[in-house]
Amino acid sequence: MIKEIVILSGKGGTGKTSLTACFAAMAENKVLCDADVDAADLHLLSAPRIKETTEFKGGNKAVIQSDKCTQCGICLEVCQFNAVDEDFQVNALDCEGCGVCVDLCPEQAIKFPSVVCGQWFVSESRFGPMVHARLGIAQENSGKLVTQVRQEARNVCRESQHDLIITDGPPGIGCPVIASIGQATAVLAITEPTVSGIHDLDRVLALTDHFNVPAMICINKFDLNLEQTAAIEQLAEQKKISVLGKIPFDPIFIDAMVAGQTVVEYEQHSKASLAVQQIWQNAMADRAMENTRLM
Amino acid sequence: MIISIASGKGGTGKTFITTNLARSLESNVAVYDCDVEAPNSHLFLRPDVLGKTSFVTTVPAIDLEKCTFCKKCMEICRFNAIAILKENALVFPELCHSCGGCFRICEDRAINEVDRILGDIETGKAGSIDLVHGRLGVGQVMAPRLIEQVKSRMKEDVVNIIDAPPGTSCPVITSIKNSDFVVLVTEPTPFGLHDLKLAVEGVRALNLPHGIIVNRAGKGDDQVSAYARKENIDILMEIPFDRSIAETYSNGEIYVDIHPEMKKVFKALFDKIQEQIHHRRCN
Numbered sequence: 415m416i417k418e419i420v421i422l423s424g425k426g427g428t429g430k431t432s433l434t435a436c437f438a439a440m441a442e443n444k445v446l447c448d449a450d451v452d453a454a455d456l457h458l459l460s461a462p463r464i465k466e467t468t469e470f471k472g473g474n475k476a477v478i479q480s481d482k483c484t485q486c487g488i489c490l491e492v493c494q495f496n497a498v499d500e501d502f503q504v505n506a507l508d509c510e511g512c513g514v515c516v517d518l519c520p521e522q523a524i525k526f527p528s529v530v531c532g533q534w535f536v537s538e539s540r541f542g543p544m545v546h547a548r549l550g551i552a553q554e555n556s557g558k559l560v561t562q563v564r565q566e567a568r569n570v571c572r573e574s575q576h577d578l579i580i581t582d583g584p585p586g587i588g589c590p591v592i593a594s595i596g597q598a599t600a601v602l603a604i605t606e607p608t609v610s611g612i613h614d615l616d617r618v619l620a621l622t623d624h625f626n627v628p629a630m631i632c633i634n635k636f637d638l639n640l641e642q643t644a645a646i647e648q649l650a651e652q653k654k655i656s657v658l659g660k661i662p663f664d665p666i667f668i669d670a671m672v673a674g675q676t677v678v679e680y681e682q683h684s685k686a687s688l689a690v691q692q693i694w695q696n697a698m699a700d701r702a703m704e705n706t707r708l709m
Numbered sequence: 710m711i712i713s714i715a716s717g718k719g720g721t722g723k724t725f726i727t728t729n730l731a732r733s734l735e736s737n738v739a740v741y742d743c744d745v746e747a748p749n750s751h752l753f754l755r756p757d758v759l760g761k762t763s764f765v766t767t768v769p770a771i772d773l774e775k776c777t778f779c780k781k782c783m784e785i786c787r788f789n790a791i792a793i794l795k796e797n798a799l800v801f802p803e804l805c806h807s808c809g810g811c812f813r814i815c816e817d818r819a820i821n822e823v824d825r826i827l828g829d830i831e832t833g834k835a836g837s838i839d840l841v842h843g844r845l846g847v848g849q850v851m852a853p854r855l856i857e858q859v860k861s862r863m864k865e866d867v868v869n870i871i872d873a874p875p876g877t878s879c880p881v882i883t884s885i886k887n888s889d890f891v892v893l894v895t896e897p898t899p900f901g902l903h904d905l906k907l908a909v910e911g912v913r914a915l916n917l918p919h920g921i922i923v924n925r926a927g928k929g930d931d932q933v934s935a936y937a938r939k940e941n942i943d944i945l946m947e948i949p950f951d952r953s954i955a956e957t958y959s960n961g962e963i964y965v966d967i968h969p970e971m972k973k974v975f976k977a978l979f980d981k982i983q984e985q986i987h988h989r990r991c992n
Contacts, residue, residue, distance in 0.1 A: 424747050426719010426875040431900065452876035453717045453904040474787070494809050507882060512808030513787050551910045554879045557850065585719040585875050586746030589850035609961035610724065610749035617747060620847040638952070639959035663952065665928050671898050672930050 416571050417599040417703060418564075418579040420449070422622075424614025426585035428606045429634040432667050434582040435459040435676040436690045437697075438541040444578040446539060447567035448546035449594040451532065451559045456582045459676055462537030462544045470547065470562060472531030472555030473511040476504045482523035489515035489524065507552060531555055534563050536570060543570045557593035560584070564594065587614075587621045595621070600628045600702035602658070606635045607642030615646065619653060628702035629655050632693045636660035656700050659693035661686055711869045712982060713885040715912075716894040717904025719875035722924040722948065723894050727872040728753040728963050731838050733975035737867045742842035743856045743884035744874040745828060752961050756833025756840045763829050764843070764855050767822040768805040769812065771798040775819035782811035782820060803848065828855045832862070839867075853883040860884070868979075875904075877911040885912070889986045891919040892945065897929035902936060909940065918989050920982070925950040943985070946978050 419437075421430045434456060438446050448456040476497070478489065483502050490498045493515055497508035504515075506529075516526045531554065534547035545567040549556050567579050581598070584590040595601055601622050605615040615631070622629040631650050636643045643660065650657045662685050670680035678687045697703065714727045727750055731740050742750040769782070769791065776798050783793045790804040791811060802825050812820050828845040843859040845852050852874075860883075863869045873884040885891050891912045895905040905921070912919040920943040923933055928950040937944050948954070957964050965972045 425749070426747075427721060452878045453719075453907055455718070455900045455903055458899045458903055492809065492813060494807060507886070510806055510808060511787060512806055512810055514785065514808050514810035514813065517785050517810065518813065549878055551877050551907065552879075552882045552914050556878045586744075586852075587847065588746040588845055588852045588880065590878075591746070592848065592850060606959075608955075608959040609752045610747075611959075613749060613752055614747040617847065624848045635955075638955055642959055663955070665950070668898055668925075668928050671900060674899070 416568060416577055416579065418581055419697060419703065420581040420583050420595055420598045420601050421604060422583040422591065422595070422601050422618050423585060423604050424587060424618040425605070425611050428604050428611060429667070430604055431455045431459070431582050432671065432677065433604050433690065434580060436678045437580050437694055439676045439678050440691065440694050441578060441580060443576040444542060444580050445567050445571040445574065445576050446541060446544040447564055447579050447581040448544070449560045449563055449581050449590070450584040451547040451549045451563065452556050452584060452590065454546055454548060457546055459671070459674065460539035460541050460544055461674070462535070462539040462546065464535045464537045466536040468534050469530050470532045470534055470559050471528045472553060472558055474513065474526045474528050475506050475509045475511055476513070476515050477525045477527060478502050478504055479523050479525060482521050484521055486520065488518055488520065492518050511554070532559055534559065534566065536566060543574055545570055557589035560590045560593035587617045591621065592625070595625060595627050598627055599705050600630060602630045602632065602697055604632050604634055605646060607633060607639040607646060609642070612642060612646055612649065616649065619655065628705045630658050630697055630700050630702050631655055632658045633660045635663040638663045656696070656702070658696040658700065659689050661689040710986065711863065711871065711888045713871040713873050713888040713891045714894060715873040715881060715885055715891055715908060716875055717877055717908035718895065718901055721894045721896050721901060724749045724753065724872055725924070725958060725964070726892065726894055726922060727870055729965050730975050730979065731870055732963050732965050733972040734868060734979060736837050738837070738870065739839035739841070739864060739867050740870050740872060741859050741863065742840070742872045743859055744872055745843035745845040745852050745855045745859070746874060748842045748844055750872050751831070751833070751840060751842050753963050754835035754838060754840050756835040758831055758833045760832045761829055763826045764858050765824045766807045766827055766851065766854065768802040768807060768825045769800055769820045770823040771800060772819045772821060773798060775817050777817050781814045781816070785810040785814045803850070806851070827851050830858055852880040856880060856883045877907045881911065882915065885917065886915055888917055890982050891917050892922055892982070893919055894922045894924055895933055896925045897923055897931065897933045901929070902932050905933060906936070909942065918985055920945040920985065922946045922948070924948045945981050946974070
């Protein structure tokens with residue numbers, strides 16, 4: 415039975431990747447998965463050696479062949495994304511890849527080639543197997559790439575007979591986030607005691623609720639604002655979600671990152687390390703992880 | 710004028726810069742919060758809400774009385790939002806990109822356009838600052854469409870400041886394209902540097918003038934400044950690593966409201982940006 419814990423936050427920069435890397439350093443028999451394909455950072459701490467690289471074809475883009483085009487204007491009219499300009503050229507950044515112009519062009523003058531949007535990698539990191547990706551700049555379909563990366567992480571997990579996937583999720587609550595939580599065992603939302611941290615945590619919890627994925631919470635930099643921390647604990651209690659632990663505001667996270675290490679490796683007995691260790695133990699024991707949906 | 714505040718990495722201080730810059734300019738300024746998945750500017754600007762509209766798109770509804778189950782709509786749909794079975798038709802509106810293909814291809818007039826709410830757009834006024842912010846509905850995926858709607862409310866003769874989402878993919882590109890200048894906010898850490906490089910690739914792909922703000926300077930390492938020097942990108946401003954700034958932020962306070970003497974720093978930032986835009990136009 416493979417379980418997957420996905421680290422999310424809503425607001426960016428609350429410590430998803432630092433926490434994920436700490437978990438990676440402590441857990442046994444796990445596969446690491448970086449689902450933040452848009453701005454992946456986990457590899458900076460886990461030092462993966464890439465074993466396999468695969469091109470990711472995210473979708474198709476319309477290309478008008480000017481020699482066949484009679485400039486009848488049908489593509490201009492049907493495109494809902496204003497991607498066709500007056501000179502009958504398709505702006506790739508605006509093209510949604512719906513193919514409606516391709517199908518409705520009476521001259522069959524529009525090609526629809528698939529586009530390489532990025533790459534994904536199967537690697538051996540210093541914490542064990544890791545699946546990660548790089549979405550090309552300004553590319554779409556990050557949700558599809560996230561799905562691909564998570565699928566591959568499951569394959570690697572099965573093959574290596576491991577039983578846990580630790581997934582570093584993307585910020586926000588949109589397409590890539592939705593793709594990163596489908597069929598996950600549980601989500602761990604890491605937040606901070608700021609008005610924006612709480613606002614975005616609330617959005618993440620609405621999302622996990624919407625898709626029926628159990629959630630857990632931990633609070634980073636908790637002593638920055640004790641009132642806001644209390645507000646988070648209150649929110650958690652209302653929603654009957656466990657607060658697994660609280661990490662103090664501590665620049666040691668930055669020092670560890672600069673050293674290319676996780677906090678639990680960098681200074682094992684620091685308060686921040688102890689808090690992270692506690693959070694990890696609590697997460698693995700939490701009822702959210704008992705969720706036995708089929709992976 | 711359009712100034713976008715962006716970053717590769719999240720949590721580097723986009724909203725901090727946006728709100729403090731807007732507050733320091735005092736007049737003729739409007740903020741567009743395009744981080745529609747996690748909009749935060751309104752938490753700091755605390756506007757009087759003047760209007761709220763739903764952002765609606767159209768999705769298909771299939772009339773089973775008229776449908777002949779020919780499957781043409783299913784075939785034209787690249788997003789798997791329609792499944793035609795032997796004597797039934799299913800629509801998955803959450804997968805629909807509203808491309809209109811199914812409406813056009815159906816010969817039986819069996820497809821009706823129905824509204825689907827993807828989110829909402831709120832407009833308000835915080836002192837002299839106009840604020841427009843989009844809020845993507847929970848479970849919705851069409852962030853770029855909503856961002857376009859937020860941006861469509863921009864005005865010609867004011868300073869338009871866009872608070873962009875993190876990352877480098879479609880929502881970011883939709884937010885920052887057509888900007889006169891992009892401010893990339895980062896922090897002097899390995900994560901900050903890595904994601905800054907991605908963001909720079911993004912603004913270069915769009916051929917947009919840009920500069921860097923280093924937040925939490927003094928902690929971390931000096932690799933961001935080394936990179937900026939090597940790539941010949943201006944560091945417009947450095948904000949020191951200071952717990953008291955983080956504390957102010959945590960309460961939803963705008964830093965220059967508490968320290969009005971700091972407004973001149975943000976005004977100087979604005980002057981630098983204006984100079985760079987002017988310089989670029991002259992060349």
